[in-house]
Amino acid sequence: MLYREAGQFKTSYGSDQAIFPIRQDQIGIALLLLVAVLGVPALAGEYWLETIFVPFLVFSLAAIGLNLLTGYCGQLSLGTGGFMACGAFFAYKLTTAFPELHVLVVFLLAGVGSAAVGVFFGIPSLRIKGFYLAVATLAAQFFLVWMFNKFDWWTNYSPSGVISAPPREVLPGIFLTGTEATPITKYLFLLGLVAVLALVAKNLTRGAIGRSWMAIRDMDIAAEIIGIRPLWAKLSAFAISSFFIGIAGALWAFVYTGSVEALAFQIDRSFQVLFMVIIGGLGSILGSFLGAAFIVLLPILLNNVPAAIGLQMSVEMVSHLEFMIFGALIIFFLIVEPHGLARLWQIGKEKLRLWPFPY
Amino acid sequence: MEPAMEPATAALEAESQETPAPKRLGETLLSVDDISLSFGGVNALSNISFEIREHEILAIIGPNGAGKSSMLNVINGFYQPQKGRVSFKGTTFRRMRPHVAAKMGIARTFQNIALFKGMSTLDNLMTGRLLKMKRNFLWQALYYGPAQKEEVAHREAVERIIDFLEIQAIRKTPVGRLPYGLQKRVELGRALAMEPDLLLLDEPMAGMNVEEKEDMCRFILDVNDEFGTTIALIEHDMGVVMDISDRVVVLDYGRKLADGSPDEVRGNPDVIDAYLGVSH
């Protein structure tokens, strides 16, 4: 009853191509943003902001990045962790070399640097596909982490191999990183940045470049014959994907954890982001958010629910259970709904359109 | 299409039921010259030469495995022949590349449908416009403004093709869910969206029932008529071939057997042998 688009006519192709063509959705997203900007900081405590909302936003960005490459362009990558490490270390080197550079610029430049690395490791995708490419991206994963771990130039010769984000202001007097930064600043900054970048990703995927990616994903031969050059389509996907992932890595190191070592970006991280994309929905920006939320919340639930119902479990046990549940969920989603949570959301909306008279 | 042409075309359509209208056959649009192609010792094509003239409908026929699809693959650069050259619009290519062919105005459809199955009909057709979309990715990332204007302009062009092919109702359906006949039509639509000068159709009517075939014939003739698009098609249904084509090239075992008007080809003894078995 509430969710009907009857009577809403589109009078131009422009309005038909909008991201949220239905008025109820427009109101919905406006409300959501309002809650996110005003409600969450007011209601959620510092602990919640730090442990749930901040990592959720960082992971969402990484998942969007991987989704552009894997979900939209069909190039499976297991090198996400490596590209995140690029972003983190590039940002660290940049901001320590040029302390006066604004932190936002640092993040964007780190993203550009990661994009360049992504293009380099994307070159094999021109000759190889599928699993072969997945193995090739493993080379990126292991090589990059080794490089950042091995050469202490990257950590400014810190003996522990850990980089700590130096204090930087986002606005005069308001610190985003370092010990003086408040969770609210971090959260709002991330919210703004991630929202803008998500919009950029959405725009790209619904425009010409996104169509050329999907064409390569669905049938590369046909794409070539209608004039898409696989070289440009694939490398641009690698570049833009790594740009997003690199920024996510920089945010991880600077805003979320504050200090990080190269080993934080090992292959587990790659799988973690891949799982977000699969569970959330391949080829869906909304899905990237849903998947990130799911993967961030699950361990917290696992840690708290058994205790809440009076069950005692060792830390080890919990981590093993986490593995099992992740694995089982991946299989479950692939079998039941290969398009992930995003598709379930869509089906829910379809049902709602007809509710309460389904015939 | 120039407006001056329209009344003439309309008149032509009215007449065409009765007498075959005089075609506006023009210069040579594409010529293949002494093409040979082999895969690891198997000769798919040997010393094939023929030409396609502007505005004509050329049919390439032959038994299975005669090298018809390989010929189309050579023309639009998907296969690289070992010998010979392809000339299109006066430019000669030793080796054609698919994206170059697309850029120069060659579009094609495939024997086994090659649509982008995860995308909607509309998006499939829009991919056909990709070469014509000029805004770089920074504009696209911004979307609002020039990129949107461009998007809408191309959407209008695509909508005209949707109307032409009568596929309005499936605009937003993912093509993977469409029945076979409609998929073939969408594939034709994607090729048309490229506004090609030369359209290569690989068995556009394979696996269709009589009604669908009639529809497809009508679309092909209309495209040829209204847009003046040159068409080269592969087809097994002889009735269709004899009806709609201006000229026929016959291939057998990678060699060219005959080349001429449908009536000439029909009477050619080599062709009869190839189709009915050798009797000498």
Added chain:
Amino acid sequence: MNATLARPLTLWLLALPVIIAVLGLALQGLAAVNASVFFAWSYFLEVLFAGLLQGVMYALVALGFVLIFKASGIFNFAQGSLVLFAALTMVGFIEMGLHWTLAFVVTAGVMVLLAVVVERVVLRPLVNQPHIILFMATIGIFYFLDGFGQTLWGSDVKVLDIGIPKQPLFVLQGVFEGGILVNAFDLVAALVGAVLVIGLAVFFHYTRIGRALRAVADDHQAALSVGIPLKTIWAIVWSVAGIVALVAGIMWGSKAGVQFSLALIALKALPVLILGGFTSIPGAIIGGLIIGAGEQVAEVFIGPLFGGAIQDWFAYMLALVFLLFRPQGLFGEKIIERV
């Protein structure tokens, strides 16, 4: 073995001494130019041998991948966790007091059971899905089994000892002063590998099930339509892969202890597959040898130039460079794309 395999194999066997000599000479040259590189022929051969035998161990893991890929077109990422799971289970049974032969039989039974469950729960609902979906499903199995095995048997490092000799041997003492150090254990591993490969090759080429396996690999639906029982075939092939994983698990477990990192060794099997081609059993062996020898030699002789630990990524880079020149692998078939 048939002629199509025999020819490249003989070629490789003939080429091997040449490759080794060229590699040695190149390193000798490097040592002459750069004083920080140490080189001696006996040491080089020792490292090379150790690498080759390490390669056999990789190949043992890679074999399981090839089996499943050949028979179902699935790239089974979970092979490594099968290895870990098998080793953990075997150790578990031995700790319960079973003799290792009995434990082996029981564990083999567990692996068959696991194969049936995987077929029933994961593969059957995913018939005819794109390969990439199946691949991701095996990543799910990978995670699940890692968690499951450790929940059952704990995550401490365990010792697996079934009495394989481990004493060092010195060979070629006539040629080099002091001879070359070789571990007896590695030789046993090589022997086990050889037996497995021959057994599998015979199985694939001369049995009815083998032929059915190849048919299924080619096209699921077509195989179903001629009456090949897809479910049984998949269960069988996963069982065989499970038993291969058990053997690999025993060898790796005896060598390095049974622990979580075994699951990650499987990742090293991936570049092996790239080199050998996903569908070739001899390819898996030769790929394993090249990767094992290559990374060992690179680590010892070239690694110091870069600060060491290059074996973390050397195998992948080698595979990556190799892919650029021969995307189908050494023994894989060239793919002709048709439209």
